[in-house]
Amino acid sequence: MRVLVTGSNGLVGSRACVLLEQRGHTVVGFGRGPRRTGGEYGYVSVDLTREAEVAAAMEAAAPEVVIHCASMTEVDACEKDPEAAYAGNVNATAAVARGARKAGAHLVHVSTDYVFDGDAGPYDEASIPNPRGVYAVTKHMGEQAARVLAPGCAIARTAVVYGWPPVEGRLNFGAWLVMTLEKGQPARLFEDQVVSPSLADNVAAMLVELGERKLGGVWNTCGGTVVDRVAYGRALCEVFGFDAKLIVPTRMAELKLPSPRPLKGGLKTDKVRGELAAKPLELAESLARFHATWKAARGH
Numbered sequence: 439m440r441v442l443v444t445g446s447n448g449l450v451g452s453r454a455c456v457l458l459e460q461r462g463h464t465v466v467g468f469g470r471g472p473r474r475t476g477g478e479y480g481y482v483s484v485d486l487t488r489e490a491e492v493a494a495a496m497e498a499a500a501p502e503v504v505i506h507c508a509s510m511t512e513v514d515a516c517e518k519d520p521e522a523a524y525a526g527n528v529n530a531t532a533a534v535a536r537g538a539r540k541a542g543a544h545l546v547h548v549s550t551d552y553v554f555d556g557d558a559g560p561y562d563e564a565s566i567p568n569p570r571g572v573y574a575v576t577k578h579m580g581e582q583a584a585r586v587l588a589p590g591c592a593i594a595r596t597a598v599v600y601g602w603p604p605v606e607g608r609l610n611f612g613a614w615l616v617m618t619l620e621k622g623q624p625a626r627l628f629e630d631q632v633v634s635p636s637l638a639d640n641v642a643a644m645l646v647e648l649g650e651r652k653l654g655g656v657w658n659t660c661g662g663t664v665v666d667r668v669a670y671g672r673a674l675c676e677v678f679g680f681d682a683k684l685i686v687p688t689r690m691a692e693l694k695l696p697s698p699r700p701l702k703g704g705l706k707t708d709k710v711r712g713e714l715a716a717k718p719l720e721l722a723e724s725l726a727r728f729h730a731t732w733k734a735a736r737g738h
C-alpha cells in the first residue's frame with residue numbers, strides 16, 4: 439500500500455515509517471524542514487499549517503492510508519502560544535483530514551490521553567473527554583476535525599511515549615530519565631500522576647495495523663500498564679541498573695508547570711488486546727526492549 443506518515447521526523451512517526459517499510463509498503467514521510475531520519479522511504483518537507491501546500495503535497499503523494507503523527511507536542515509551549523497550538527493541532531489536522539478524504543485514503547489520527555481531565559482514570563474508548571489546558575483542548579478539537587472531515591477515520595490515543603534513540607526535538611520522558619540518571623543526577627518525578635507509558639515501537643505497530651486494516655473509531659494505542667511516574671522511574675532503575683535513590687517523589691503542583699495535566703489518567707487497553715494482533719506491551723517487557731535498544735546503541 440502507499441502510506442503517508444506525517445511527523446516522520448518525530449518519535450512515533452519515524453518508528454511508523456521504518457515499520458511500514460519493513461512490511462513492504464511504499465512510504466512517504468511528511469516532515470518540517472530537512473529530513474532528520476534514515477531509511478529509504480520518500481520524504482517531503484511540508485508545513486502542515488499551510489493548507490494549500492498540504493493539499494498539493496497530499497494529492498501528489500496519492501496515499502491509500504494516512505497516519506497523522508505530526509503535532510505540536512510540547513504541552514507547556516502550547517499553553518504559552520495558543521495560536522501556534524491551534525494551527526499545529528487543529529488547522530493542520532483539518533488540512534490532513536481533507537487531503538485524506540480527497541485522496542480516498544483511510545486516516546489514522548494520533549491523539550492523546552490528555553483529552554481526559556484525569557479526575558477518574560483510567561479511561562476506555564467510550565469515556566467522555568474533558569480536556570484541560572491548551573494542548574489538551576487543541577488535541578481534542580483535532581479529533582473532532584478528523585471525525586468530521588475524514589469520516590470513518592481511526593482516532594488512536596496514546597500516552598507518554600518513550601524510546602531509544604530519542605529524536606531531535608522534543609526529548610521523550612524515558613530518554614530524559616535515562617540521560618539524567620546515568621549522569622548520577624536526581625530526577626524529581628510526579629508521584630501523583632498516573633499514566634500509561636508506551637514504547638514508541640509498540641505504538642507504531644498498533645497504528646500500522648489500524649492503517650493496514652482500515653479500522654475506524656477510537657482506539658487506546660498505548661502501553662498495557664497503568665502506573666504513576668515514580669513507579670515507572672523505579673522500574674526503569676531496576677532494569678537499567680541505576681540507583682533508585684536518585685528518584686525523588688514530587689507532587690506535580692510543586693513544579694508549577696504552565697499547563698495543567700491530568701493526574702488520575704491512564705488508558706484501558708481491553709479493546710486493542712481483544713481486537714488487534716499488535717498487543718499493548720506490559721511495562722516490564724517495554725522497559726526490557728527500551729534497555730536493549732539503549733545498550734545496543736552504546737555498543738554493549
Ligand SMILES: NC(=O)C1=CN([C@@H]2O[C@H](COP(=O)(O)OP(=O)(O)OC[C@H]3O[C@@H](n4cnc5c(N)ncnc54)[C@H](OP(=O)(O)O)[C@@H]3O)[C@@H](O)[C@H]2O)C=CC1
Binds near residue numbers: 469511548597605606
Ligand atoms: N510523545 C508523547 O508522549 C505523546 C504523544 N502523543 C501524540 O502522538 C503523536 C506523535 O507524537 P511524537 O512523535 O511523540 O511527537 P514529536 O514531537 O516527536 O513529533 C511530532 C512531529 O510533528 C512535527 N510537526 C509539528 N508541527 C508541524 C507542522 N506544522 N508541520 C509539519 N510538521 C509538524 C514536528 O516537527 P518539528 O520536529 O519540526 O517540530 C515533529 O517532528 C502526536 O499527535 C502527539 O500528540 C500522544 C500522547 C503522548
Ligand SMILES: Cc1cn([C@H]2C[C@H](O)[C@@H](COP(=O)(O)OP(=O)(O)O[C@H]3O[C@@H](C)C(=O)[C@@H](O)[C@H]3O)O2)c(=O)[nH]c1=O
Binds near residue numbers: 512514552596667695
Ligand atoms: C513527568 C515529569 C516531567 N518533569 C518535567 C520534565 C519536563 O521539563 C516537563 C514536562 O515533562 P514531559 O514532557 O515528560 O511531560 P508531559 O508534557 O506532561 O508529557 C505529555 O506529552 C504529551 C505530548 C502527551 O500527549 C502526554 O501523553 C504526555 O506524554 O516536566 C519532571 O520534572 N518530573 C516528571 O515526573
